[in-house]
Every structure is written in structure tokens, then in C-alpha cells.
Amino acid sequence: AISGAKTHSIACIPADGIGPEVIDAGVEVLKTLSNASGSFKLDFENYDWSSETYKKTGKYIPDGGLESLKKHDAILFGAVGAPDVPDHISLWGLRLAICQPFQQYANVRPTRILRGTESPLRKASPGDLDWVIIRENSEGEYAGQGGRSHVGQPWETSTEVSIFTRHCVERLIRFAFQTAQSRPRKHLTVVTKSNAQRNGMVMWDEIAASVAKDFPEVTVEKMLVDAMTCRMVLQPQSLDTIVATNLHADILSDLAAALAGSIGIAPTSNLDPTRQNPSMFEPIHGSAFDITGKGVANPVGTFWTAAEMMKWLGEEEAAEKLMQAVEKVCENGVLTRDLGGKAGTKEVTEAVSAEIRRIY
Numbered sequence: 001a002i003s004g005a006k007t008h009s010i011a012c013i014p015a016d017g018i019g020p021e022v023i024d025a026g027v028e029v030l031k032t033l034s035n036a037s038g039s040f041k042l043d044f045e046n047y048d049w050s051s052e053t054y055k056k057t058g059k060y061i062p063d064g065g066l067e068s069l070k071k072h073d074a075i076l077f078g079a080v081g082a083p084d085v086p087d088h089i090s091l092w093g094l095r096l097a098i099c100q101p102f103q104q105y106a107n108v109r110p111t112r113i114l115r116g117t118e119s120p121l122r123k124a125s126p127g128d129l130d131w132v133i134i135r136e137n138s139e140g141e142y143a144g145q146g147g148r149s150h151v152g153q154p155w156e157t158s159t160e161v162s163i164f165t166r167h168c169v170e171r172l173i174r175f176a177f178q179t180a181q182s183r184p185r186k187h188l189t190v191v192t193k194s195n196a197q198r199n200g201m202v203m204w205d206e207i208a209a210s211v212a213k214d215f216p217e218v219t220v221e222k223m224l225v226d227a228m229t230c231r232m233v234l235q236p237q238s239l240d241t242i243v244a245t246n247l248h249a250d251i252l253s254d255l256a257a258a259l260a261g262s263i264g265i266a267p268t269s270n271l272d273p274t275r276q277n278p279s280m281f282e283p284i285h286g287s288a289f290d291i292t293g294k295g296v297a298n299p300v301g302t303f304w305t306a307a308e309m310m311k312w313l314g315e316e317e318a319a320e321k322l323m324q325a326v327e328k329v330c331e332n333g334v335l336t337r338d339l340g341g342k343a344g345t346k347e348v349t350e351a352v353s354a355e356i357r358r359i360y
């Protein structure tokens with residue numbers, strides 16, 4: 001044991017599909033990192049909540065489950081979703097059932113082209129694309145408000161109501177300005193659709209303009225979400241920090257992940273910026289049943305996720321070294337199939353672990 005070293009307690013929820021494979025890989029690399037650095041300890045506890053549990057018990061999270069999660073410093077999440085459970089049930093049953101009560105209102109998605117990997121954009125190389133997308137994670141289009149009447153009739157009517165509250169929009173936009181301020185370029189793009197949606201979206205623009213006054217160093221611009229998709233493809237260098245609603249940022253961040261090379265690389269953090277509850281970290285990819293159990297899942301998304309988690313826990317140096325190791329391994333051509341290589345999950349994991357030991 002390392003005396004005097006800080007211990008971070010991590011809850012692991014591997015869940016479905018390739019989730020357990022990538023979380024195993026992530027835990028292995030994190031253990032290597034902790035041993036190599038000697039400056040912090042990690043304590044892992046596994047929670048086997050999944051679509052299997054749901055099919056057996058009718059619940060994803062057992063009674064008292066959330067309470068037991070609360071004692072951890074962070075949550076490392078795999079992926080949820082199974083072919084025989086409707087997506088809206090699995091999503092609300094596990095991920096959102098944690099995000100919402102834990103007030104993880106800021107969903108943060110860094111995107112860049114890692115050294116040794118390629119973007120589908122012909123002219124983009126590492127450095128040309130370096131973004132953080134901040135997604136509203138507590139309300140908006142995914143507030144779950146609405147209903148259906150006259151079900152099955154030709155005149156069936158359904159509503160899916162977007163909820164925007166000044167409180168939630170303002171805290172998110174403030175967080176986005178803080179993020180922009182902490183990055184070298186100090187540039188924030190506020191995305192809305194305020195030409196067509198004249199209530200909530202106009203309120204977003206107004207709140208952004210008023211919060212901007214508290215951040216004089218940050219340059220801020222407004223974009224409509226449709227124009228934003230073109231801008232991301234045609235002028236990726238012109239963007240840095242991006243803030244958008246739950247729905248818009250959901251879509252933009254999938255585009256971002258694809259532009260950066262593969263959905264298997266990208267991380268996401270569900271943060272409670274007040275730090276009253278543990279925050280949750282996960283690769284953006286889903287359960288990917290088509291490749292489950294084959295040993296070919298790309299663990300890089302989980303490694304980058306682990307680095308984001310360590311940064312949130314105050315271990316900046318370890319986070320940087322972990323990303324250095326990941327990029328070195330990519331440069332050395334140890335890549336999974338989604339990145340055009342031949343390596344399996346295990347090979348990439350061992351290569352990253354070896355690289356971490358070499359760096360320290």
C-alpha cells in the first residue's frame with residue numbers, strides 16, 4: 001500500500017453488450033496507472049445492473065441502489081441497451097435513472113483527432129479538430145413531458161413537450177462559459193434554433209447574452225443548429241467549446257465523434273458541477289451487440305473516459321499520461337478494426353498498460 005496517497009472510490013456499471021469488455025479494459029489500465037504513478041489509489045466496486053437484471057426482476061436498479069452509488073467519488077459506466085428491450089426503457093431505466101436524481105446536468109463531450117488515427121474529413125489532421133461539446137442533460141426535448149391520446153385512431157395525437165427553465169439553462173450556460181474560459185482559445189459557440197422556435201430557444205440566446213457579461217475574456221458567437229452541422233464539416237478549425245440543448249447536442253456530438261474517426265474513441269462525462277453527487281463517465285458508444293463477445297471492441301473510448309474521470313477527480317497528471325500512452329499506441333499502429341487495424345481489445349489494453357509503465 002502507498003502511504004499518504006489519496007484513494008478514489010469508483011463504482012463500475014459495465015451493463016450490456018460490449019460494456020463489460022471495455023470496462024474490464026478500462027479498470028486494468030486504471031490499475032496500471034495508479035500503480036505506476038504511486039500518488040493515488042483506486043478502489044473499484046462492481047454493480048452488475050443490466051438489461052439481464054431488468055428481464056429477471058423488472059428493474060435495472062434494485063431498491064437502495066442509488067443510495068449505495070452515492071458513497072463513491074465517481075461512476076464508470078459501460079453501455080446500456082439490449083436487442084429485446086425497447087431502447088426508451090433501457091435508457092430511462094438505467095442511464096437517466098442515475099443522471100437525473102444525481103443532477104448530472106452537464107454532459108461534456110471532448111472530441112479531437114488522436115495522433116495515429118484518421119478523420120474521414122480529407123483535409124483534417126490532429127489539431128484541426130479540438131472541441132468540447134457541452135450538452136444540457138436534465139430537461140429540454142428529453143424532459144419526458146407529453147402524452148398520447150386516441151391511440152391507434154387516425155386522429156391519434158401525441159405531444160413531446162420541450163421544457164426549458166431559466167434555472168437549468170443558466171447553470172448550464174454558465175458551466176459552458178467556465179469550460180471555454182479554461183481552454184486556450186476561450187471561444188464559445190452557442191447553438192440554438194431560435195429562428196424557428198421562438199420561446200425556449202430565444203430564452204437560450206437571451207441567457208447566453210447575459211451570462212457572457214461575466215466572462216469578458218471569452219469570445220462568444222451564436223449559431224443555428226442546421227448551419228452548425230455544415231460548419232463542423234467545412235471549418236472544423238473555427239470551433240472550440242460548443243453549448244447546445246439536450247437534443248441538438250446529442251446529434252452534434254455523434255457527428256463530432258464520426259468526424260474524429262470512430263464512435264469507438266469518444267468519451268462523455270455526465271457532471272454534477274456542484275459536486276454534491278458523484279459524476280458519471282462513459283464511452284459514447286452503445287452496447288454494440290454485433291461485436292459483443294468477439295474481443296474486438298475498441299477500448300480507447302473507455303480509456304479516454306477514464307482520463308476524463310481522473311481529471312475530474314483532480315488527478316490531472318495521471319490523466320495526461322494516460323492520454324499520451326493511448327496516442328502513442330495509436331501511432332504505433334496498434335488499432336482495432338473500427339480504426340482500420342487488426343488488434344483486439346486485449347492487445348490494445350496491454351499495449352496501453354505497457355506504455356504507461358514506460359512513461360512513468
Ligand code: ATP
Nearest residue numbers: 080081263264285286287288289290296297298338
Ligand atoms: P445503442 O443502441 O446503445 O446506441 P448500438 O448497438 O446501436 O448501441 P452503437 O454503440 O451505437 O451500437 O454503435 C454502432 C456500431 O458501431 C456498432 O454496431 C459497432 O459495430 C460499432 N461500434 C460501437 N462501439 C464500438 C467500439 N467500442 N469498438 C468497435 N466498434 C464499435
Ligand code: MG
Nearest residue numbers: 285286287288
Ligand atoms: Mg446506437
